[in-house]
Amino acid sequence: MAWLGREGHRGAAYRLSPEQQHAAVGTMMGQVFHGLDGRQASELYDALLGLIDRWPRHLQAGILRELSVQAFHALPEQRLAEHCQRWLNRLPGFAPAACDDLLEHIATYFAAVPADDGLVVFQRVVALSRASERPILSLLARRLGTLPPELRGLAWQILLGCPHLPAEMRTELSAALRAAEEAQGGAAAGEVNAATRAA
Secondary structure: OOOOEEOOEEOHHHHOOHHHHHHHHHHHHHHOOOOOOHHHHHHHHHHHHHHHOOOOHHHHHHHHHHHHHHHHHHOOHHHHHHHHHHHHHOOOOOOHHHHHHHHHHHHHOHHHOOHHHHHHHHHHHHHHHOOOOOOHHHHHHOOOOOOOHHHHHHHHHHHHOOOOOOHHHHHHHHHHHHHHHHHHHHHHHHHHHHHHHHO
């Protein structure tokens, strides 16, 4: 942290060129949060992003993906939705392949996002992935188990409206949605029957 600075004071890192900063941060990526607790990891994460935001876009994408892999394992759970939103906000200006890399990465780790924030992150990833030829939507579809059942059904419906959803995933989601609707209908019928007997 001293290299980056703290409490509003910039450290020695800011005296380097972006290319030198990129090289130095790259050597840290495999163990950037090693041995830190959640609070310390959060502080270092924010400090690194402050530095990375000053780099040209072509230097950012690869490091951002590596930093995100570490962040999903080190940040406190309550910061993960914010982390995803910050990453999604960075996509404009990146090359299409770099955008797809980051979207694919967020889809891969989507299950780590707290359920209360999951649908918002999900909707943004879907909106940004609609035109991609990568299997981002299929990745996302397989990681919706953390959403409550009612939101999961809504998420399935949103995915079924995407033109690039692979045919096998479309079939799988349609079957899951029908099964969920039938189960919900059966539960509602059971409640009605119970109420009738009680009356």
